[in-house]
Amino acid sequence: MQNDETVTAALAIIGNEILSGRTQDANLTFIGRSLNEIGIQLREVRVVPDIEKEIVDAVNALRSRYDYVFTTGGIGPTHDDITPESVAAAFGRKAVYHPEAYARLESWYKANGREFTEARKRMTLMPEGAELVDNAVSIAPGFRIENVFVLAGVPQIMRAMFEALKPQLRGGKTVRTRSISTRVVEGVLADGLAAIQKKFPQTDIGSYPFYNTPNGTGVSLVIRSTEERLLDAAGEEIIRMIHDLGGEVLDDERS
Amino acid sequence: MQNDETVTAALAIIGNEILSGRTQDANLTFIGRSLNEIGIQLREVRVVPDIEKEIVDAVNALRSRYDYVFTTGGIGPTHDDITPESVAAAFGRKAVYHPEAYARLESWYKANGREFTEARKRMTLMPEGAELVDNAVSIAPGFRIENVFVLAGVPQIMRAMFEALKPQLRGGKTVRTRSISTRVVEGVLADGLAAIQKKFPQTDIGSYPFYNTPNGTGVSLVIRSTEERLLDAAGEEIIRMIHDLGGEVLDDERS
Numbered sequence: 274m275q276n277d278e279t280v281t282a283a284l285a286i287i288g289n290e291i292l293s294g295r296t297q298d299a300n301l302t303f304i305g306r307s308l309n310e311i312g313i314q315l316r317e318v319r320v321v322p323d324i325e326k327e328i329v330d331a332v333n334a335l336r337s338r339y340d341y342v343f344t345t346g347g348i349g350p351t352h353d354d355i356t357p358e359s360v361a362a363a364f365g366r367k368a369v370y371h372p373e374a375y376a377r378l379e380s381w382y383k384a385n386g387r388e389f390t391e392a393r394k395r396m397t398l399m400p401e402g403a404e405l406v407d408n409a410v411s412i413a414p415g416f417r418i419e420n421v422f423v424l425a426g427v428p429q430i431m432r433a434m435f436e437a438l439k440p441q442l443r444g445g446k447t448v449r450t451r452s453i454s455t456r457v458v459e460g461v462l463a464d465g466l467a468a469i470q471k472k473f474p475q476t477d478i479g480s481y482p483f484y485n486t487p488n489g490t491g492v493s494l495v496i497r498s499t500e501e502r503l504l505d506a507a508g509e510e511i512i513r514m515i516h517d518l519g520g521e522v523l524d525d526e527r528s
Numbered sequence: 529m530q531n532d533e534t535v536t537a538a539l540a541i542i543g544n545e546i547l548s549g550r551t552q553d554a555n556l557t558f559i560g561r562s563l564n565e566i567g568i569q570l571r572e573v574r575v576v577p578d579i580e581k582e583i584v585d586a587v588n589a590l591r592s593r594y595d596y597v598f599t600t601g602g603i604g605p606t607h608d609d610i611t612p613e614s615v616a617a618a619f620g621r622k623a624v625y626h627p628e629a630y631a632r633l634e635s636w637y638k639a640n641g642r643e644f645t646e647a648r649k650r651m652t653l654m655p656e657g658a659e660l661v662d663n664a665v666s667i668a669p670g671f672r673i674e675n676v677f678v679l680a681g682v683p684q685i686m687r688a689m690f691e692a693l694k695p696q697l698r699g700g701k702t703v704r705t706r707s708i709s710t711r712v713v714e715g716v717l718a719d720g721l722a723a724i725q726k727k728f729p730q731t732d733i734g735s736y737p738f739y740n741t742p743n744g745t746g747v748s749l750v751i752r753s754t755e756e757r758l759l760d761a762a763g764e765e766i767i768r769m770i771h772d773l774g775g776e777v778l779d780d781e782r783s
Contacts, residue, residue: 289752298556301552302552322572352718390718393718429740463645464645480606481545495550
């Protein structure tokens with residue numbers, strides 16, 4: 274599926290609370306899907322702790338390999354929010370109060386009769402030269418530096434920031450998906466499915482078993498391709514195979 | 529918190545369906561928490577696609593850095609299940625049918641009147657010298673090779689495998705957690721909290737804001753330490769700070 278129009282991305286999820294299992298990440302799925310819709314393929318995700326060296330290493334490994342990198346988490350006012358300084362270090366730049374972000378927060382806290390504390394000023398700390406990513410939910414912005422977008426970890430805020438930055442992303446060909454599910458099990462389908470994958474090398478066919486769901490036990494066969502006609506052709510062969518094996522198609526959906 | 533008894537782990541989540549956002553991962557949280565309970569700290573997670581080189585690189589990067597590595601996904605019978613061969617490649621070993629796994633599956637399919645197809649035989653393909661990890665849910669085992677445990681991606685099966693391998697894990701000191709929540713916001717708490725963190729360097733204090741939940745808007749302050757007495761002491765200071773700021777403690781829980 275690699276072609277000139279393949280645009281790739283990676284995500285660095287920053288936070289001890291994700292690694293300890295205290296918090297279930299909700300950003301990966303949103304970002305993976307949202308990128309997909311605009312023709313960008315999420316290719317790698319790393320979850321790292323709130324430790325500067327780990328963040329620096331992850332950001333540097335990812336930004337050189339992928340067209341875009343997104344980070345979530347660690348941009349608040351508390352001592353454990355060290356993402357901006359760490360991203361600055363990854364780029365070998367100083368972290369400074371961003372003048373526009375500083376002005377926005379200063380006037381917001383003033384207008385709301387609250388103190389613009391040192392801690393709150395920390396939320397305007399960014400690598401020198403960073404561009405702001407607006408935050409419609411809670412004012413304090415994220416930022417972009419080169420191909421790296423630094424976003425909040427709180428899902429509502431991350432989503433608002435993602436919507437704000439989306440016009441800046443240049444997508445490639447959109448990958449379309451066709452998902453066909455059946456109660457025929459993987460062990461029975463596998464040989465035929467491998468043959469269909471071989472026949473349609475321009476598609477990526479995945480097989481995802483499900484167990485004891487409302488639909489019972491079976492498998493979802495997911496065809497992904499930038500070409501709608503290949504979803505048609507490969508899908509028809511999969512449906513024929515399911516019928517030939519005496520099975521039934523439970524669902525046949527495109528997205 | 530680094531000490532002689534710190535035992536670390538990493539997780540490689542393998543699968544295009546996680547990266548595309550089609551499937552929400554449910555294994556990271558379970559593994560993070562379960563390891564925590566037995567004194568092993570999950571330090572890094574990577575999500576990589578079903579591409580051999582990506583799996584090899586992730587497994588090799590992680591197994592040299594952490595005491596244990598777990599992989600989830602890609603061990604079924606279909607063409608896109610390439611984790612076992614990839615892990616074998618990471619170790620420079622051949623992938624072969626594991627005799628014991630082969631015997632188990634052969635007799636299971638025979639007993640159930642089903643054919644032991646080539647595809648099903650693939651589920652017994654493992655690096656030479658691998659040890660089995662039992663699967664109480666659907667027979668086909670996972671495996672261990674050195675410090676790497678290769679598990680299923682389907683959560684029910686992954687959990688059964690994790691329970692089976694758990695006695696093999698050697699944990700360090702268990703990290704205890706105390707979580708105190710309040711509606712006082714981060715910007716107000718941050719300076720005092722940073723001072724408390726500084727006073728208790730043997731603890732790891734995290735600040736996790738919540739927005740528009742049934743508890744309203746506020747923050748959970750999470751103290752992590754191997755020493756219960758430090759949870760007592762740091763927690764008391766946090767509660768005093770909340771009261772000094774005119775706030776209320778909503779929850780105070782340990783785990």
